[in-house]
Amino acid sequence: MTQMTFARAINSGLRRSLDNDPKVLLMGEDIGTLGGVFRVTDGLQKDFGKHRVVDTPLAESGIVGTAVGLAYRGYRPVVEIQFDGFVYPAFDQIVSQVAKMHYRSRGAVKMPITIRIPFGGGIGSPEHHSESPEAYFAHTAGLRVVTPASPQDAHTMIQQAISCDDPVVFFEPKRRYHDKGEVDESLDPNSAPPMGQARVVTDGSDVTLVAYGPLVKTARDAATAAADEGVSVEVIDLRSLAPVDFATVEASVRKTGRLVITHEAGQSGGLGAEVAASITERCFYHLEAAPVRITGFDVPYPYSKVEMHHLPNLDRILDGVDRALGRPNSLSGLEG
Amino acid sequence: MHCAQFLPRWLYHLNIVSMVTINRGKGAREAGKRRYHESCRGMVTRRQKVAATVVTDDAGQGGTIAGQDNNAGRRGGAGHSMVQLITPTGERVSHPEYDPWVRDVSDEQLCSLYEDLVVIRRIDKEATALQRQGELGLWPPLLGQEASQVGSVRSLRDDDFIFPSYRENGVAYCRGVDLADILRVWRGAASGGWDPYAVNMAIPQIVIGAQTLHATGYAMGIQNDGADSAAIVYFGDGATSEGDVNEAMVFAASFQVPLVLFCQNNHWAISEPVRLQSHTQLVDRGAGFGIPSMRVDGNDVLAVMAATRVALDRARRGGGPTFIEAVTYRMGPHTTADDPTRYRDPNELEDWAAKDPIGRVHALLDRKGLFTAEFEAGVRTKADAVARELRAGCVGMPDPEPLDVFKHVYSTPNSWLDRQQDHYSRYLASFGDPAGATQEEGAR
Incomplete structure (x- = not known):
């Protein structure tokens, strides 16, 4: 190592x-x-x-x-x-x-x-x-x-x-x-997990939090913070975006019943939409709440002085976790 | 009025225009000149202007090299001279620089080149007929461009690699591609007709100019491998406006790769004339990148061969890329879905018919006493046999299976696609017999 x-x-x-x-x-x-x-x-x-x-x-x-x-x-x-x-x-x-x-x-x-x-x-x-x-x-x-x-x-x-x-x-x-x-530079890529396979980064039981790339670290930090509040978050790093390893996500959602997806890219037509739709199709009756997407906005990538508002951060992700759990959150009262 | 104006549209499609051409002699060319003067005298439409200047592009003037074309004239400069070794009337003219490159071409080989030209025109005619009869979805005729294709491909070695556009079906024939495979794409039975490695020729490229970069990259590979083969890429006048073609020339020049950039200037990109693509001669575009460039009579099979051999020799010696502008003419429509009467002056077609690539070799062989009745009959028999084989290969081609739609998207398993295939298989199976279900669908 x-x-x-x-x-x-x-x-x-x-x-x-x-x-x-x-x-x-x-x-x-x-x-x-x-x-x-x-x-x-x-x-x-x-x-x-x-x-x-x-x-x-x-x-x-x-x-x-x-x-x-x-x-x-x-x-x-x-x-x-x-x-x-x-x-x-x-x-x-x-x-x-x-x-x-x-x-x-x-x-x-x-x-x-x-x-x-x-x-x-x-x-x-x-x-x-x-x-x-x-x-x-x-x-x-x-x-x-x-x-x-x-x-x-x-x-x-x-x-x-x-x-x-x-x-x-x-x-x-x-x-x-x-x-x-x-x-571990000596690790043989052929014996390592294949790149098409998602990875459970943090085990959890209350909500599944799917992330990839730069936001995996943010998601992990969010899980740590949630644990302080007594919420157990299972973080999944997709690793592969095409194809997505839905089997791993599905197994997690069957356990937690709740799904939050986060990415920096704009929301509409994004990976989060694909994950939400496919998981809903595959295990609808295991879901306790609608899947939640915490993503960048549908805007051209903004100038740097406001980019922090565009990028999902720990607090926005936790707000999404609260939504999935039906706890008080920024949109409480808006949802049907 | 000129007779060409009365040519019905179906003549374009059935390629009978070419028959007119073969029998056309000096008189027709003079008629062309007369028209030039007439159009200069009277009210000239923009389109007539094109036709008029094209006449000045007559490659056969006095058996010498034609020096000007429509672009050169517009530019007001002298322009590149156009290499020509056989005049439209079939006179073999000498060219000190290019003669040595075809000195080895024997009478027998000349006869063989003639046969190629005729057979390819026959293939083109048969494929057009197959499209009209509903056996092909589409066909891009190469009528008029036979010499450009034959002269270049017949200069290659087997280990040279060809990157064609979709119109290089004459190249494919000469390369030994199975006749049915040439039609496979146009019948809608596959997206690519043949195994590129079996004939060292890529599958046709539809996206205009994209293949120039592939050829450049392939040539980079040849260079890395230390081989003495070359890549050749075919593209048209319209393609020279594409970014990819220009990027290919940047890469090819910077890395000095063994590449022949073979541009068939057939004067039309569907309905857009070449002058819309370029304010200069196309050959200047190659030169602008520091690439040695030649302008050659693309209807002269021998001149094309000489130029291609010059380029290949340079490539094999490590001299880098060469740009060839083969000046030719698309005598047919862009594809069988096109109607050139909407945008093209029939006079222009007639002018080019007088410079037909087949007619001049016919005349040359005649002058040499080689065009005997026996020879002519032999070529016709061969062309007819090829056409029969083409037709049989086309109509006898098995339809793909329903689940073939999923094949070869990936070379490794893919969970998304595997699932979709599984679900569609179940759907088909729900009809009982998958093949039956498809037939029923077709019947509706």
């Missing part, structure tokens, strides 16, 4: 993948000499050369589109989109090319491409640097979408994503890049 930051854990995972498979290569803007704007790829070009850690021109569609061609040739490209809000120029290549090529070629052409995207807010950045676009990709057939919430998961899941024969959009919670945690 080694104590390391989230960013370092990804770096270490990338290094292992580069070591283990000569077909793995990294592409992106500023990832080589600079080591990435968040230093996630620090030192990798020096050690693996500029043909395996490629500084690309500033063209996101170009980065993903050339990765498609490299995958056609048998490579496993790992591309970095510098910030969440810059992924849209590559949208066609991701949605129409990366996601569909296996289907269109009737299984002949595999697209083992990993698209790394730092996402989420809370770092005081200007616009386009703090977005949560995961639902666009979770909605796209052919893609897998995952997001790690701990340094250990970051280290393991990046390797699992790279070795996956399907394309994976890998969202990295950028405000957690500098959080530290214990990482």
Whole structure:
């Protein structure tokens, strides 16, 4: 076990993948000499050369589109989109090319491409640097979408994503890049829990609290605070957003009877809606209350002086937990 | 008035226009010139202006290289010269720079190229007929572009990799793609017709220009592997406006990858003329990225071959990408769902019919005494046989199974999709026999 930051854990995972498979290569803007704007790829070009850690021109569609061609040739490209809000120029290549090529070629052409995207807010950045676009990709057939919430998961899941024969959009919670945690670098990704599997972070019996990415830590803190008030919250880290491991969530809700989902992305058409609908379909008669969503608002990502109002925090999550439990909360009296 | 104006629309679809072309000689070209003067004299509509300037693009003038085209004229500059080795009247003209690249093409090979051109036109005609008969949902004819496709694909090695758009069905034929597989997509029986690795040719790209980036990435892979093969990507004049094509040229130039950017300027992107896409010659776009660029008569199979060989040689030697603008013309509709009479002057079609890619090789073979009755009959027999095989492969293609809709979305198990498939299977089973249920649905 080694104590390391989230960013370092990804770096270490990338290094292992580069070591283990000569077909793995990294592409992106500023990832080589600079080591990435968040230093996630620090030192990798020096050690693996500029043909395996490629500084690309500033063209996101170009980065993903050339990765498609490299995958056609048998490579496993790992591309970095510098910030969440810059992924849209590559949208066609991701949605129409990366996601569909296996289907269109009737299984002949595999697209083992990993698209790394730092996402989420809370770092005081200007616009386009703090977005949560995961639902666009979770909605796209052919893609897998995952997001790690701990340094250990970051280290393991990046390797699992790279070795996956399907394309994976890998969202990295950028405000957690500098959080530290214990990482077992010797852990074999093949024997670790698969990236498609959700994880129960905190056992509980009164309410199920589903989170992913940057909000898993917030959810865990909320569970600790709730425990002080005698409420037992079971926190689930989804890890995979497409597909969602509903079996794990369902098992928890069958136990607690109550469901709260939280994410930074806007509410409407988001992952929370999918989780709420699917869990309601699967175990309606085990639910004691309607599922509650605590999410960002349906607004363009706001400027940094007000972003704290947009982002779900510990208190808003606890307010949602109170709603699920039928305890006094900010909307008491409004609900039917 | 010109006879082309009386050509009924069905002629476009059935490709009979080409027959007119083959028998057209010098007289027709002169008629074209006359029209130019007429249109300059009188009131000229915008569309007639296009037709008029296109005439100045006559590649066959005096058996020399045509220097100007409509874009060059508008630009007021000299423009790139257009490489031509066979004039529209079938004269083999010499070109010191490009002759050496096709010196090895024997009479026998020339006959074989002719056969390719004719067979491809026959495939195109048969597929159009199959669409009209309801056997295909759609077909994108390549009528008029045969030489661009044959000249380029016949220059490739087996280990070169092709990234086509949806109109490169002539390329697919020459590459050895199974005839039924060419039609699979257009019949709606699959989203991709063939295994790309079996023929080193990607499945057709529908999103305009997206494949240029794939080819560039593939060429990056070739470079990493230290191989001496190349990638070639086909796209059209409209595609040169797409961001992806421009990004591909940035990447290709920056990394100096072994890539041939083969642009068939067929003058029309559905209803939009090429001048709407570019204020300069398209070849200038490649040059603007620092990519060596050539402008070639795309209706001249030999010139296309020479240019492609130049580009491939550069790629194999580590000299990086090449841009080729093959100046050709889409004589048919964009697809069988299109109606070019709504936007195109029939005079323009007639002008290009006089520059037909097949007619000039026919004339050249004739001059050489190679176009014997026996040869002609042999080519026709071959074309008819291919058409029969194409038709049989099309109508005999088994329909996909209902649950095929779920196949190949992922290569690994997916809990969401597996559940949906399971539920739909149960739904089908609730009718008793899944196949029966589908038939009943179809009958309604």
